[in-house]
Amino acid sequence: MKRFFTTLSNIWKIEDLRVRIINTLLFLLIYRVGSFIVLPGVDPASLNSQKAKEGLLGLLNMFAGGSFSRASIFALGVMPYISASIVVQLLGIAVPYFTKLQKEGESGRNKLNQWTRYLTIAITAAQAIGYIRTQIAPEAISPVLGATMFNITSVFVLTAGTLFVMWLGEKITDKGIGNGISLIIMVGIIAQLPSAIVTEFSSRVTDTNSGGLLIFIVEIVALIAVVMFTILVVQGTRKVAVQYAKRIVGNKQYGGVRQYIPLKVNAAGVMPIIFAQALMFIPTTVASFFPKMASSTVLILLSNYTSWLHNLVFAILIILFTYFYTAITVNPKQMSDDMKKNGGFIPGVKPGDATVNFIDDVISKITLPGSIFLAMIAIIPALANMAHVNSQFARFFGGTSLIILVGVVLDTLQQVESHLLMRHYDGLMKTGRIKGRTAIPTAAGTTPPAI
Known part of the structure; x- marks a missing residue:
């Protein structure tokens, strides 16, 4: 136990490591707070969260830290980004253009990151439409907005939410400790x-x-x-x-x-x-x-x-x-x-x-x-x-x-x-x-x- 407290003391003495750990905790706190913010125009009391906790949807809900079942602005989490990353990686094997980019060093990686972000936007928008139609019942939507306006605003909000979570993950990787995307998924599971x-x-x-x-x-x-x-x-x-x-x-x-x-x-x-x-x-x-x-x-x-x-x-x-x-x-x-x-x-x-x-x-x-x-x-x-x-x-x-x-x-x-x-x-x-x-x-x- 003494060695444990000595190790914690040593970690706190290193300024760079201390700042990185604090930054990581603050970024993760922002993510957890955002996971409880419901989409505009949705009545939380009318949501049937049990359906989103079963089967494959339950797996997605676990990765999103419960945001999926709560109709949160972070409902789709980082899974669209993970899907886009895998697609780009597979393209690097099958398509010569992407294979060439992977061998160009830093400039090639930057271009691949751009392609991944563009693909993430497309995947998120498509998944947002499916999520709204299958997971949010009509009675849970506020009559003030109307179905059409709600669908349009929700697609934009869900897409922006995923991009914000992706940005948080990149900031954790740069300014914090560990891999940001992985930590966000881990925090969602541990929660x-x-x-x-x-x-x-x-x-x-x-x-x-x-x-x-x-x-x-x-x-x-x-x-x-x-x-x-x-x-x-x-x-x-x-x-x-x-x-x-x-x-x-x-x-x-x-x-x-x-x-x-x-x-x-x-x-x-x-x-x-x-x-x-x-x-x-x-x-x-x-x-x-x-x-x-x-x-x-x-x-x-x-x-x-x-x-x-x-x-x-x-x-x-x-x-x-x-x-x-x-x-x-x-x-x-x-x-x-x-x-x-x-x-x-x-x-x-x-x-x-x-x-x-x-x-x-x-x-x-x-x-x-x-x-x-x-x-x-x-x-x-x-x-x-x-x-x-x-x-x-x-x-x-x-x-x-x-x-x-x-x-x-x-x-x-x-x-x-x-x-x-x-x-x-x-x-x-x-x-x-x-x-x-x-x-x-x-x-x-x-x-x-x-x-």
Whole structure:
């Protein structure tokens, strides 16, 4: 405990770090306050928030920190920006113009950021129209504005809200600590944790048949164990040794040292779960459009996220999407070319195609256990719900929310520790250094979107 307070004191002594932490907290406070401001012309008492807390909409509501169900000005959150970032990244693989921009350094990145912002506006406007039509009932709209005027103003407000949140994220990254967009998503998820814990605690204590306080303690211990397991998956790397040739320039010697390429066990991050979850809601959509098919046994099982068929298909999709996303984001050819330019080689492996094949083989081998572990983490919430854990609390036992929380916290703590070590203070841990999500060279030399 003494070391903990000493570390906090050291953090407060570093002026730059202190200012960055305060800036981060203030920006996040602005975001949380804005998430409770309802769209102009909407009656909060008439909103049916329960519909927006279920299924895929519940996932979006969790990412938006509850703003989605409250019809807030930040209802769409940063998800349109994340979607635009992914689209631009995929364009960098498929379209030569974007591939060229990704290789042009700072000027190319600036142009790509501009394209991402323009695409964010288009995606947000389209989603705003869909949100207004599907999530806000006519009786919740003030008759003073009228339906047409309300729709026009709400689209502008929702689009401006998303752009403002995006601006907050960029300011946190520049003036604060950690990745701003990731922190905004994390704060939105964490904001729902206290109420979920209180609800679960109350249900266990009041219901004598549910096991009482002892079962609640077991659930907390299980949650801690799942978090530790998730950290192992997020942190897991396979180090590939790279030897650099010696070069004599004047009186100095360069190179001749051995370094390592850290290949992530889970290089795809949380994206496979997001893609798989989107596909798993197709059966529910089909059943809503074709009521006669709703009684089909297969559709019923696929629509029930606690059924064995749903979890089996969900796990298989995650494994397949993990391989797919790893293949399009990690480029062994680019890594081999970069090593060759810098005079590096893998000991025992010839440069060129042999190096490409070696790296590709290593990635294929470590992706299999990584994808299986990711699938296990993704289906744990369903298992927790089957064990009669409150559905709101069960979401924190795995899935998208837990992986995002673990990754963002590790990245932020790593930045804090870097500031401490740079000023010759002890780090946050007694042994070793905190490792964030190691950046991996991708197909275009960039890193995947940080979520």
